[in-house]
Amino acid sequence: MANEVTAQQIAEKVWNKESAFILDVRNESDFADWKIEGENLEYLNVPYFELIDGIEPILDKLPKNQDIFVVCAKEGSSKMVADMLEEAGVQASYLKGGMKSWSEYLRQTKVYEDSNMTVYQFVRIGKGCLSYMVISDGEALVVDPSRFVDQYVEVAKEAGAVITHVVDSHLHADHISGGILLSEKTGAAYYLMKSEGAVFDFNPLENYETIEFNQVKLEVLAVKTPGHTPGSVSFFVNDTLLFSGDTIFVSGLGRPDLGNKVREWANDLYETVSSKVSQIADDVIVLPGHYADLDEELNKQGYVGSTLGDIRKRNENMFQTTKEEFLHHVEQSASSVKPPNFEDIVALNRGERTADTERMQELEIGPNRCAVHHTD
Template identity: 50%
Template sequence: MPVNEMTSKEVTKKIFNKEALFILDVRNESDFQDWKIEGENFTHLNVPYFELLDGVEDILEKIPTDKDILVVCAKEGSSILIADMLSEKGVTVSYLKGGMKAWSEHLEPVKVGDLKDGGEIYQFVRIGKGCLSYMVVSKGEAAIIDATRMTDIYLEFANGIGANITHVFDTHLHADHISGGRLIAEKTNATYWLPPKDATEVTYDYQPLEGGNDVAIGNTTINIHALYSPGHTIGSTSFVVDEKFLLSGDILFIDSIGRPDLAGLAEDWVRDLRETLYTRYKELSLELVVLPAHFMIIEELNADGTVSEKLGTLFAKNHGLNIEDENEFRKLVTENLPPQPNAYQEIRETNMGKINPDEEKQREMEIGPNRCAVR
């Protein structure tokens, strides 16, 4: 039987379409438990590669005959070998091209909606890492918000729709992934915006992003209003786009709220976080569509693959927005935290420009799940 190659894009399509997939993950158990490919109708079997070197006979009865089979490993090589062994036993099987490293880096552009004067907004879903970035387009100009380090996809996408990138924003200094904002700005001569309170240690030039900034994209009335919203970081800044969308960065998610501890200042920033969520956001229109910088669980994806929800719905359903007792809120966001992101201090220093790891090192630094939210 032939061994097929399945790309991260093809797996993403199965997630969006809620298709069934059986995944044989041959990484070590600890790596599998920490981070795996998740889909609503995906099932998993984790058997470390070294346990299968003498043959796959013991697992054949555990492999279904009515689903697509995908073998996954860290970089690809081990999965090809195991897929070959299964194929020799008559199993129709695929391996994940590029392994979990490729899965971590895949970006899927999805249109979120239209803007008033003919513009559009797109969400770039980093499906394996939970990162979300955005492109606002109007009259041949584009702004990018919270770009990942995989900069080519933004440049190619903008080129494909005939738009020039004129502005690049980061809502805050990221700690879980390396920003591509500065590099995109350098390649396109765009203006790079960063909240100054997060930028006290950066080593490069930037345009200070502060509450009250209005930035026009194209020659339309599409404006991006900066809304100072500290809590996840001291400089965290939200955007209201076209009076329709709220880009909330890592302050508010669909199913959770941002964690305040990634600069070691959880106790100091709890009050800021609460004030942003319970006071500043309460003053906004409940009809705004919240577009966060991350998602936590696959169930947060909408039917079209986007991650979004009206602010009013989140005030009704998101537990993090409905804790009346301030002490209970403080306890939630300081004690109920997942492990901190892999290499987050190095990632922060990279985003400050203090260190410049090579590409392979950057990939290693980012491996693992998104951990920006309170559980």
């Protein structure tokens, strides 16, 4: 019988840029659309139904001295193939829970600490989604939480803190927010821009210049930064960190085409970049809401983020250009490929619909496409 491997174990290999071989037995279209990605991973995609009568045709395509992980959608097919490989004398493991578990794994890492606060980044490595927790003297604020809220509660508890504030930088289109659920579970105040159209009760960010908590006056300045969505905001913390949501990425800007108003929202994005963001110092650390390529955007400190100065240099044709050139570039970069199921996900995040856990898993399966707009 083959051994199982967890999403966490594979994630650590990806994070540490270790080599491994992925035998993905999903359909070719599913593999082409979304797979486990890593700098030193090798791949072979053969649909499991081609292996039902035996794995002999692929034996000579498998490495001899390398970890082999068999992957499918939910686990069953990969376990079958891994067992067949073991019987043939090939050591292999199957991904427990399949790509569903890969989609849901959150990796926690510390990104910043000083006498006033400690900041953790939570990387949803299978989706490219990033969320954060700011802890200060027994209280915690969570930025853009995923729906796996128990992990945030546990991290706060381990730090001796209580979650008192939850903020969403915008209405997410590629994953289901855990903001309301985390607020209900902890009693924390929940904040979102009213212009995003949510139908449940929340604290409208339009009413706040700052969100302060604790004796140390940890300031979270809500910088209105439309562009990705009309109500996108960023959060500027203690003049040190910028939680940029989907406005600024390490290697680009948020795509402004999800509302079918490309030029209008691109104009907003230009105003954001040329006026509001231009006032922020180069040494401020930008912590985005998504990434597109972990190999490119993971820094030497072990988290996804960079100084604003480095991002400006990396994306000169976005940060140092005329308005017409900017709008032209954005329009040319606009993608017809929307995040999978984005209309259903947006409806859930607005509170217009509900779904059980199984349905939420189905809706979220697939890649992140909110960070498609990059500056090459």
